Amino acid sequence: MADHASHNTPDSSETRVAAVLGRFDTAAGLKAAAEKVRDEGYRKWDSHSPFPVHGIERAMGIRPTILPLLVFGAGLTGAIVAMFLQWWTNAVDYPFLISGKPFFSVPANIPVAFELIILFSALTAFGGALILNQLPQFHHPVFASEAFRRATSDGFFISIEAGDPKFDERKTAAFLESIGAAVELCRVPAAKPAIPKAIPWAITFVAALALLPPLGVAWYRASVKREPRIHPLHDMAFQPKYKAQSENDRFADRRAMRPPVAGTIAQGGLMLDTALFQGKDSEGNYVADLPVPVEESVMLRGRERFNIYCAPCHGYSGGLPEGAAGDGDPRSWDGMVSIRASQRALTGDGTWTPPRALHSDYVQDQPDGKLFETITAGVNNQGVQSMPGYAKQISVEDRWAIILYLRAIGRSRNAAADDVPETQRTADTGGNR
Amino acid sequence: MTVRTMHEIASLDRSRRTDSLGELAPRAAKTAWIVGGAGLALAVLSAVFFDDGWRHFNYSYLVNYAFYLSISLGALSFVALQHATRAGWSVTFRRLNEILAANMPLMAILFIPLALSLFLPAAAPYVWANPDLAEHSPLVQHKQPFLNVPFFLLRSAIYLGLWIWMARFFFTRSIRQDVSGDPELTVQMERFSGPIILLFALTTTFASFDWLMSVEPEWFSSIYGVYYYGGATVGGLAAAILAAMAAQRAGYAAQSITTEHYHDMGKLLFAFVVFWGYIAFSQYMLIWYANIPEETTWYLDRQSSAWLPASIALLLGHLFIPFLGMISREVKRRKVLLGFWCVWLLAFHWLDMFYLVMPSFASDRFPLGLIDLGLLVGLGGLYVGGLLRTAANVALVPTKDPRLPEALAFENL
Numbered sequence: 055m056a057d058h059a060s061h062n063t064p065d066s067s068e069t070r071v072a073a074v075l076g077r078f079d080t081a082a083g084l085k086a087a088a089e090k091v092r093d094e095g096y097r098k099w100d101s102h103s104p105f106p107v108h109g110i111e112r113a114m115g116i117r118p119t120i121l122p123l124l125v126f127g128a129g130l131t132g133a134i135v136a137m138f139l140q141w142w143t144n145a146v147d148y149p150f151l152i153s154g155k156p157f158f159s160v161p162a163n164i165p166v167a168f169e170l171i172i173l174f175s176a177l178t179a180f181g182g183a184l185i186l187n188q189l190p191q192f193h194h195p196v197f198a199s200e201a202f203r204r205a206t207s208d209g210f211f212i213s214i215e216a217g218d219p220k221f222d223e224r225k226t227a228a229f230l231e232s233i234g235a236a237v238e239l240c241r242v243p244a245a246k247p248a249i250p251k252a253i254p255w256a257i258t259f260v261a262a263l264a265l266l267p268p269l270g271v272a273w274y275r276a277s278v279k280r281e282p283r284i285h286p287l288h289d290m291a292f293q294p295k296y297k298a299q300s301e302n303d304r305f306a307d308r309r310a311m312r313p314p315v316a317g318t319i320a321q322g323g324l325m326l327d328t329a330l331f332q333g334k335d336s337e338g339n340y341v342a343d344l345p346v347p348v349e350e351s352v353m354l355r356g357r358e359r360f361n362i363y364c365a366p367c368h369g370y371s372g373g374l375p376e377g378a379a380g381d382g383d384p385r386s387w388d389g390m391v392s393i394r395a396s397q398r399a400l401t402g403d404g405t406w407t408p409p410r411a412l413h414s415d416y417v418q419d420q421p422d423g424k425l426f427e428t429i430t431a432g433v434n435n436q437g438v439q440s441m442p443g444y445a446k447q448i449s450v451e452d453r454w455a456i457i458l459y460l461r462a463i464g465r466s467r468n469a470a471a472d473d474v475p476e477t478q479r480t481a482d483t484g485g486n487r
Numbered sequence: 488m489t490v491r492t493m494h495e496i497a498s499l500d501r502s503r504r505t506d507s508l509g510e511l512a513p514r515a516a517k518t519a520w521i522v523g524g525a526g527l528a529l530a531v532l533s534a535v536f537f538d539d540g541w542r543h544f545n546y547s548y549l550v551n552y553a554f555y556l557s558i559s560l561g562a563l564s565f566v567a568l569q570h571a572t573r574a575g576w577s578v579t580f581r582r583l584n585e586i587l588a589a590n591m592p593l594m595a596i597l598f599i600p601l602a603l604s605l606f607l608p609a610a611a612p613y614v615w616a617n618p619d620l621a622e623h624s625p626l627v628q629h630k631q632p633f634l635n636v637p638f639f640l641l642r643s644a645i646y647l648g649l650w651i652w653m654a655r656f657f658f659t660r661s662i663r664q665d666v667s668g669d670p671e672l673t674v675q676m677e678r679f680s681g682p683i684i685l686l687f688a689l690t691t692t693f694a695s696f697d698w699l700m701s702v703e704p705e706w707f708s709s710i711y712g713v714y715y716y717g718g719a720t721v722g723g724l725a726a727a728i729l730a731a732m733a734a735q736r737a738g739y740a741a742q743s744i745t746t747e748h749y750h751d752m753g754k755l756l757f758a759f760v761v762f763w764g765y766i767a768f769s770q771y772m773l774i775w776y777a778n779i780p781e782e783t784t785w786y787l788d789r790q791s792s793a794w795l796p797a798s799i800a801l802l803l804g805h806l807f808i809p810f811l812g813m814i815s816r817e818v819k820r821r822k823v824l825l826g827f828w829c830v831w832l833l834a835f836h837w838l839d840m841f842y843l844v845m846p847s848f849a850s851d852r853f854p855l856g857l858i859d860l861g862l863l864v865g866l867g868g869l870y871v872g873g874l875l876r877t878a879a880n881v882a883l884v885p886t887k888d889p890r891l892p893e894a895l896a897f898e899n900l
Binding site: 108109118122126153155161162164165 | 768771772775776778814816896897898
């Protein structure tokens with residue numbers, strides 16, 4: 055840059071001393087000298103060494119940096135910005151329920167806060183270090199010295215700049231010499247180097263260019279276009295395929311969606327076994343027995359499915375004791391939907407048809423096939439769907455497994471003392487159900 | 488500082504009482520053992536007289552064992568890390584960590600009561616070892632091929648054996664170098680440090696799974712080992728800093744361990760406080776977000792009314808308060824302040840161990856009692872006694888380490 059500047063100045067022959075440079079042989083010599091320069095009261099000076107010299111900042115009298123405070127402040131700002139951003143977007147501007155989580159909850163927001171703390175801190179540390187060190191610096195008077203190149207190999211230098219209030223060409227040089235330096239004067243052209251005209255033009259051009267995207271976004275947001283939008287990726291916007299419900303001239307009926315060939319059935323869709331799939335025999339009568347094997351594994355599966363799909367309304371035990379139904383006391387209900395719904399029905403908030411007690415004779419006297427139909431299609435009493443059909447949620451085998459478990463509920467809720475094996479009877483079971 | 492003055496300081500330190508604790512050690516060790524014995528006696532008496540005392544004793548023993556073990560593990564990983572990175576600054580602090588790590592044979596002996604507790608199923612912290620309880624848990628039955636008494640003991644022996652070997656590997660070579668000054672020993676330790684770190688990571692992870700996580704045999708967390716390691720390093724660094732302060736107070740290593748070394752140890756400690764928080768939150772957030780019953784039970788116990796204060800105390804005392812307290816450069820450069828935070832962090836590290844284990848003993852109350860105090864003092868006395876015995880005849884600074892001049896000349900910018 056020194057050369058560059060000299061080419062642009064008209065009278066490059068005239069020079070001035072911009073700095074006095076002193077070279078020392080060792081790091082220790084540099085440190086000792088730095089202490090003396092510091093004590094002499096110079097302010098605008100620096101030391102240059104090929105490697106970091108421990109303790110040089112103390113020898114030079116450099117005050118501790120405020121950068122840590124800036125970084126701490128930036129970190130706090132990052133945390134606050136992240137929390138505000140997430141609170142505003144998730145809880146205020148566009149609340150969206152995700153798997154039942156609160157709209158605003160601290161644990162979910164910590165990762166973003168953590169990242170923003172780091173981002174803000176790192177950028178502040180990087181930018182702050184540059185600004186506090188007055189970097190980037192394109193030119194320095196010491197560049198005029200040929201000997202200064204040794205600062206990257208074996209030279210230890212102190213430079214005192216002409217801008218220092220105490221600077222005096224001769225006295226400063228003599229002072230550096232007196233503390234053991236090989237002194238050199240750094241001469242630069244007297245006239246202030248002009249900034250090349252291209253630089254401001256280039257900056258203006260880049261700034262103008264940077265304005266284009268936001269302007270484009272603003273324009274497209276504010277205006278109404280009659281022409282189709284621009285498609286930068288044409289083959290992604292227009293793909294050679296037929297979409298659902300569209301036309302296809304290749305076929306006589308011009309439907310792009312093709313119906314299956316007449317008489318074909320999808321795999322697993324035959325369902326000839328009416329007892330298994332409908333709960334009825336070939337004549338349309340409800341089957342009385344389970345069309346699946348009665349085994350412990352089926353019973354356990356039935357209990358599991360029952361507890362998932364049926365218990366929320368009917369309760370884990372299958373319902374209220376005989377005769378207690380309909381007394382309106384929600385606490386007597388088993389099954390959380392029933393409890394909640396009857397609580398609300400008590401205050402006149404909504405309607406609720408209480409579910410049947412599953413151990414009641416009304417249910418237990420029905421054939422297995424009828425129960426299967428109820429689970430499959432639900433219960434519809436004069437247009438009121440009091441129980442939805444569960445064909446979608448529960449597979450055919452699982453419906454039969456639930457019915458097996460229903461029979462077990464009926465048996466256990468209606469058990470008598472005689473049902474307990476003689477050997478296991480105690481005073482507790484003696485008189486009770 | 489010229490090279491010559493560094494050597495002058497090194498020789499100055501050598502000529503003073505840096506070399507070893509000498510006669511002071513046996514006397515101090517004796518005191519430590521007497522205090523430790525008294526603590527153990529208190530714990531045993533409390534166990535005899537209190538309701539459910541032996542069960543409490545076993546759980547509490549595990550807490551305190553995990554606490555003192557973590558200090559040695561933290562020190563061991565520190566030593567391995569310094570060799571792996573060929574660090575120069577930390578040479579003056581390395582011997583203290585080598586001594587802390589060399590306490591591993593004592594930890595192997597102290598493991599015996601835990602091993603014996605496996606054969607007292609009703610009072611053992613390891614419920615999976617109790618066939619009556621395991622019978623009711625399909626998950627525990629499923630884990631039986633891994634969680635069974637013989638395999639558990641075999642694995643424990645492998646962990647302890649490997650740790651003893653690692654600690655002795657560094658300790659003996661470092662001591663030998665004090666006499667010979669052979670730089671080849673440093674090269675050897677550096678070459679082995681990489682594989683040792685790998686082995687250390689595996690053994691620490693699985694040991695924490697086996698000894699601590701299996702207290703709750705149905706629960707699991709794959710980050711648990713890292714969590715324990717984070718806490719262990721906090722404990723190890725804090726203990727090493729306090730050990731250096733104690734040694735300097737007694738007049739040892741007066742000029743070799745400087746403010747600069749304390750400052751850097753403080754930085755590392757600060758970093759691991761944050762690391763612990765990072766890992767603890769990583770575990771918490773995944774479990775909180777997924778909200779799966781078999782995973783949330785662990786936190787449910789710790790957020791119930793009895794344990795909630797302990798959880799919050801950990802969050803504040805193990806992370807936020809020391810974070811703000813130690814963030815300043817000045818704090819890390821002042822012995823009194825740094826020492827305060829080391830004691831603080833050791834206390835909260837102990838609470839962390841308590842928090843990991845004790846909710847399995849009593850989830851409905853915070854069961855801090857005389858037994859815990861007795862065992863903390865008891866095992867602590869034995870631990871310190873072991874340290875002093877190891878330290879008796881060795882220099883507290885590796886006097887002929889090839890990087891010692893670098894460490895002595897070290898200054899923070």
